[in-house]
Amino acid sequence: MRTALLQLNSSDDPAANLPVTQQLIGQASAGGATFVLTPEVTNCVSASRTRQQEVLRTEEDDATLAALRAQAHELGIWLLIGSLALKTDDSDGRFANRSFLIAPDGGIAARYDKIHMFDVEVSETESYRESAGYRPGRKSTLVETPLGRIGMTICYDIRFPHLYRGLAQAGAEILTIPSAFSPVTGAAHWESLLRARAIETGAYILAPAQTGEHPATRGKRRKTHGHSMAVGPWGDILADGGQEPGVVYVDLDLPQVAQARQRIPSLHAASEFDGP
Numbered sequence: 001m002r003t004a005l006l007q008l009n010s011s012d013d014p015a016a017n018l019p020v021t022q023q024l025i026g027q028a029s030a031g032g033a034t035f036v037l038t039p040e041v042t043n044c045v046s047a048s049r050t051r052q053q054e055v056l057r058t059e060e061d062d063a064t065l066a067a068l069r070a071q072a073h074e075l076g077i078w079l080l081i082g083s084l085a086l087k088t089d090d091s092d093g094r095f096a097n098r099s100f101l102i103a104p105d106g107g108i109a110a111r112y113d114k115i116h117m118f119d120v121e122v123s124e125t126e127s128y129r130e131s132a133g134y135r136p137g138r139k140s141t142l143v144e145t146p147l148g149r150i151g152m153t154i155c156y157d158i159r160f161p162h163l164y165r166g167l168a169q170a171g172a173e174i175l176t177i178p179s180a181f182s183p184v185t186g187a188a189h190w191e192s193l194l195r196a197r198a199i200e201t202g203a204y205i206l207a208p209a210q211t212g213e214h215p216a217t218r219g220k221r222r223k224t225h226g227h228s229m230a231v232g233p234w235g236d237i238l239a240d241g242g243q244e245p246g247v248v249y250v251d252l253d254l255p256q257v258a259q260a261r262q263r264i265p266s267l268h269a270a271s272e273f274d275g276p
Contacts, residue, residue, distance in 0.1 A: 048219030082178025113137025186225025
């Protein structure tokens with residue numbers, strides 16, 4: 001199954017980001033991909049809450065979602081919109097960080113709201129408080145498709161292995177991890193975490209990523225790690241997008257999932273033990 005990961009350098013202007021994303025989706029489809037994935041916050045990368053309040057929309061009114069659904073239908077492809085930053089009706093005004101799986105007819109096959117918020121202090125000069133602007137999701141998502149069983153996650157979720165184990169035990173063969181990873185933690189942990197989740201679950205890991213320094217009309221410019229990556233069920237790196245925007249292709253062979261799980265049947269072999 002020909003698959004394509006899009007690596008983007010999205011700005012804080014959704015209207016400007018959309019044609020770039022559409023051009024790369026078209027390129028991926030022309031390259032033979034029937035499953036295309038975009039990164040986290042495809043529509044808007046911004047560190048400014050006031051800017052987000054100006055440009056973000058609800059799911060029902062979001063122009064990026066509408067346009068990408070129409071494009072998936074036109075091209076007849078499965079499309080994972082890694083995530084969109086969206087307004088909600090929450091009383092505290094927080095946004096949703098929501099991933100969408102779009103079917104070839106343009107319909108929304110599944111949604112997933114990011115569960116784990118990136119609230120960290122990476123260094124004295126780099127800190128994040130995602131929960132201040134985004135409300136966490138509460139439900140994992142596994143969807144049955146002709147492509148295989150897909151478990152949907154987002155970025156910081158990667159540090160919580162129980163989520164991936166649960167999805168894999170429920171049958172997930174492909175785990176999606178669209179991201180906008182910090183350059184500092186990305187350099188230290190990105191590849192190791194992706195390979196670990198693949199080895200632990202015996203699943204394919206597909207992780208399209210944002211990259212570079214992101215243009216901003218307001219607030220501090222964010223920087224992201226890049227290196228969109230596909231990892232096989234045995235933990236082998238199948239593709240690495242480096243640091244430039246573009247399209248990364250990978251061919252998936254789903255029988256390898258069953259083979260990896262048969263060789264190391266750890267998913268259903270955990271032993272009970274007494275705690276410390």
